[in-house]
Amino acid sequence: MRKITIIGAGQGGLQLGIGLLSRGYDVTLVSNRTAEQISQGRVMSSQSMYDMAVGYERDLDLAFWDDACPPISGVHFRVGGSDGVTPIDWRSPMRAPGQSVDQRIKMPAWMAEFERRGGHLVIADAGVPDLERYAADADLVIVASGKGAVGALFERDAERSQFDAPLRTVSLTYVHGMKPREDFTALNISVNPGIGEYVNFPSLTHTGACDIINLECIPGGPMDCWQEVDSPEAHFKLAVKLIREFFPWEADRCTDLRLTDALGTLAGRITPTVRRPVGKLPSGAVVLGMADALVLNDPITGQGSNNASKCAALYMEAIVQHGDEAFDEAWMQATFEAYWDYAKWVTRFTNTHLLPPPPQVLKIFGACGENPALAARVANAFDDPRSLAPWYYDAAEADRFIDSFAVAA
Template structure:
């Protein structure tokens, strides 16, 4: 029986570990926190997930919240402000629903499921010396966390990084009491050019259905006021104040929101980063990274958990296909290239949303308001960012798409 050790027990690590257990592998997963500590702690992310990624969970019997979690049924995109007026306003349903389950619910349940299926769950910190010991006893060691010195094992890939610093300061807030939409549950993306974005969508947390708010503030801009916020009450007050000032058309829905709990808040800055996939230990032994440690996106388009789920499925197939052969450098390189072949498109999509759109993208987005097919095409890109690869970044290809859509209409 081949032995696999996974350092990190989040979306990528646990999904892969459970998949490997079902295939007859001996799997150890190492977490620096117990399930109870995760459940009692601060929210970990916003984790909006879409059909392709959710399909991988369902294949493994891990979709425990399908009946309880409010669906994300489509998108609603708005852009503009009082000075320049409305630039964009369109909505579209997705081909299949998404959902967002608080990882404080999800990860403890998955940790229990991992153990129920025969996995060895270890609680503890892993430093470089411990990682060396782990490589001595396992056929393959995967690192699915960038905590502490482990993240330094995986060098930044400067050629694949669009940015070298965070592009937004981000405030995450889980709330009850939002006024529902009158059409469908949406991933709402509101853009105030040069100021930042208000992104929100329905989710599920400890206390039931909720709404999850990401306020993305251009660093140094007028919404970048979060350093002075010290308490949960101040966090909620700042959220409401910024929405009222910079997204007044949305403010009525937020008037009576309240925190789901005092731990339902998070603030920070994310530097979008791509790293090399293979980490070389002092002994010369090698470990393979996965998930956010390899491709870390700003949460603007919600691709982090989706990448983790898709990558875990890809890794599962590659490990099983390897049979009894060694997990050597060539195999690691090939798997890393396969993952990047897909994940690059989520990075490119997210990074494009952080920058002022070029004229052909504005023309496309502007056309979505009057063309349901184009709007649906953009809505489904959140599920599969690679679907944009043949046209969204190419002005001529985009114009051909628009011409064809006009003819079809």
């Protein structure tokens, strides 16, 4: 039986580990936190996931929360100012609903499931000497450590990394009591140009169904004031104040909010980074990175957990297809390139939204308000951002694309 060791019990590592168990591999998963620590810890993400990504979980009988988790049924996109006027305003249902299960629920449940299905769970903070040991003992070591420090083993890819500093200060607030929308549950995206974005959607946390407030604050701007926050209550109050001030069209839904729990808040910054996939250990042994450890995006488009699921599905097939052959550097490189073939479109979509929107994107958003079929194309792109190319990124292609919808209408 081939032995695979995975570092990191997040979306990528656990999904891949459980998938490999189902294909008959001997899998060890190393986590620097126990299930209890994850469950009782701080929120880590808003983890909205869409149909394709949740589908890979369903394939492995891992979508335990399909009934309990409130669906994210569509997208509502608005651009407006502090005066409350929203010149861009379109909405569309998605082809299939998405969902967001608090990782504090999902990861501990999957850790238990991993062990139940025969996996070996080791609690340790893996450093380079440990990786040497795991590499000597296993046929393949995969590093799925997310933003963990051990990921520095993978060299930054300067060509593929568009930025070298964070473009947003990111804040999460898990709340109960948000007034439901009147049409459908949605990924609500509001943009206040030059200031930041407010994204919210329903989720499932320890205390039941909730909503997550994501504020994406342009550094140095008026929403970038999280450094002064010193308590969960202060964080909560600031989130509501910023919504009232900069996204007043959403304020009415926020009159009766309360925090889900004292650890239902998070603030920080992410430098979007793409890394080279093969990590070389001092002995010359090689390890392969995956998901956030290699392709880390700002959460503005809510794609990282989706990426991790898709990366896990792709790596699993590549490992199985490779049979009994050695998992050498060439295989690692090729396996990552196959993933990058997908992930580069996510990175492009995400990075586009971190900068002021190009004119064709504004034009597309304007046309979405007039044309439900076009709006549906954009809404469904959250499930598969590849579908935005080439028209999202090129003015002439955008005109042609918009026109094709006008003819059809």
